Amino acid sequence: MLFFLLIIPSIFILVRTVSIEESNSRTTFNTNKLPRIGPLLDFRLVLYIGNGHVATVVYSDFIYMNGLYNGENGTSHRARIPSTVNWKFKLRPRSSLYTLNVSSGKKRLFLHRFYLIIFVGIFIETLENHEVRIERRFFASQEYTELLIIHAVLIRKAPKGRKIIVPVKVHEQITSIDINFTVVIRNSQYVLLFGKTREIENNQFQKEALSLFVYYTPLTTKVLELDKEETNRTYLFVTSIDNNQTIAKQSFDYATIEQQADVILSSDISRWNDVYSNGHIDIEGDDELQRQINSAFYYILSSLPPLSTKSERKQFYGLSPGTLSQGGRSGEDYRGHSFWDTETWILAKEILSYRIGLRDSASYNARLFGYEGWRFPWESARTSVDVTPACCPEGRLYEIHITGDIAFAARQYISATYNQDWLLNEFGGELIYETVRFWGSRAVYNNETKQYEILKYLQNGIKLYKNKENAEVK
Known part of the structure; x- marks a missing residue:
């Protein structure tokens, strides 16, 4: 359950289908260029999709799963799962117009744009000319959190009578520096990978390597096609990731066999709208501030488990400053660690549940330094032992106010909810x-x-206080 330290009136949001171009500019971000460093995308700034269980920066090489870390103690970091959704259209850049080989190999100029629709949690890439409109829609399912889904939609604009062929570039990667993967099954319906992390974070609180199962739709062809008499076609690409194989397979089957693609998308849109209908912030007369607030809502909500989901509830492993979509590389967003006084600026029951769920480590941390009760680490990952890197021993030893931040968050949560059941029965x-x-x-x-x-x-x-005069608490 998510709470902001504001009183937000409940506002009903009408769910309706509109074209992207008609969407409210305060809730839809769009551009014809993504941020780059030279010829390469700047993945620090490219947006991400997520649902608190899985997340990825769009077009990046990695997917991350909540609680999946690799590395011992201070080297612990988010384990990198090779992306299964990072195929590309074959394009040649020319400003915002792109050359794409379609229809019998002829080169056509396309207008290329990117959209993030905040209130429905969808990123869309579009290419369009007088013959065809191509949409690639990315979203992390709120209904079943194991799922990352792509819809590739071809919509004919020219008269029928000619096949439209869209070439794509596929670079399938099934190896990881963090995870030892094995291909268990490969057929025309799906690929199944089984993996285990290569290193244990702490052998006292983690007895074995972490396992995961990845089901994904293979891109069996290097082209997407629209037949001569077709007006539109939707290609569905699904990835399902979990540490429980049965759950991963059930979610994959739901998205690929049991349900239609448009129904899954509609369900996801409805769930996002339910969240915003229960409360958001409206600003009058300042569109830029409204866009920033809406953006903040999106990034916070897509980093936490959804309130309404059909997936089984899982242990949440904290919220790092760089979100769930970062933290696999050294020096990148604190390696995905949970810290930096998170509890003082965002109040969510799931974050407190993370601290409670790893209470044995907190008790151990206190005893390690000769104290009683629960001492929470400055940087925390899978096991909640302190995983502050070796570069910063002062933080590991003396950044003790994190424990006060967590106690403050508990006070704020009770003040906002009066949830006595949490106090009495959920270790609050x-x-x-x-x-x-x-x-x-x-x-x-x-x-x-x-x-x-x-x-x-x-x-x-930066400053370590050791004497009585400047360490006094009155």
């Missing part, structure tokens, strides 16, 4: 009690001042 009360025990054992009594003091802590990330 224990979270509050054990953080109090930690602070009680962390403080020392000064006989001269007749006050308790907290010594040796790090402030503003």
